[in-house]
Amino acid sequence: MTDIPKWWAKSDWFDVCSCDIACPCEFAQPPKNDHCEGLLAGTSTKAPSATQVLKV
Secondary structure (H helix, E strand, O other): OOOOOOOOOEEEEEEEEOOOOOOHHHHOOOOHHHOOOEEEEEEEEEOOOHHHHHOO
16 A cells, blocks of 8 residues: 655635625535635645655
């Protein structure tokens, strides 16, 4: 069996949408009124490099 490498990442994110708070779409639920318009933005703040994760 192939070993699955352990990995992690830390990030900041922001979202806003037309649904009630908290947006049901984020929890795999249908949006309010069968429609959701939104914006999701994020940035990686800390993560190991691919060579560290994959041990290449």
